[in-house]
Amino acid sequence: MKKQEATQELAIGRFYSPVGVLRIAASDNGLMQIEFAGSAQNFHSCQSAAGSDTQAGKKARVYIDQTRQWLARYFSHEATGPLPRLSLQGTGFQKDIWALIQEIPYGQTISYGQLARRGAQKRGVARISAQAVGTAVGKNPIPILIPCHRVIQTDGHVGNYTPDVQIKLCLLELEQQDSNLTGQSGLDQDLPDPFGNSV
DSSP, rough: OHHHHHHHHHHEEEEEEEEEEEEEEETEEEEEEEETOOOOOOHHHHHHHHOGGGGSSSSHHHHHHHHHHHHHHTTTTOOOOOOOOBBSSSSSSHHHHHHHTTSSTTTTTTTTTHHHHHHHHTTTTTTTOOHHHHHHTOSSSSSSTTTTGGGETTTSSOOSSOOOOOHHHHHHHHHHHHHHOOOOTTTTOOOOTTSSOOO
């Protein structure tokens, strides 16, 4: 976290989900971070630098409540509605990739390579490596709301997920239960590109 960002007072909240406890951090500028209970190192650093929930402003606590409501609807198979306001901390490249991840439709998956091609188009360059995209995906500070679990390997394997690949599988299965797709699971068939680009 940058020095100027560390001085922000954060509201800290929790959400008890089917995939474990989620810890939520927000400032008056928006939702900043969601961490699974099993991967708390960065979150604890953020919390220590930022102060306690009682010091946070009213807006920060509103964003925490909005995030809890969004997550409750998501895990209840209900329409989630718009995201809470986000306050993302990252490089321009990372933010571009995170924005593209938000465009992946519910219940669908794309590969890191497909995401890399879309990222290259967005940034007006000839090519971005799938490895660079994978690194940006791994730095996503707000999982589930920025659905990086929908990015999988080209061969259909789900790939890595912090803190546990089983959580990624659970999220994909939850969404596929609600999808209108028939036949094979999206994890086993050729991957269409939800952005409408040729593979």
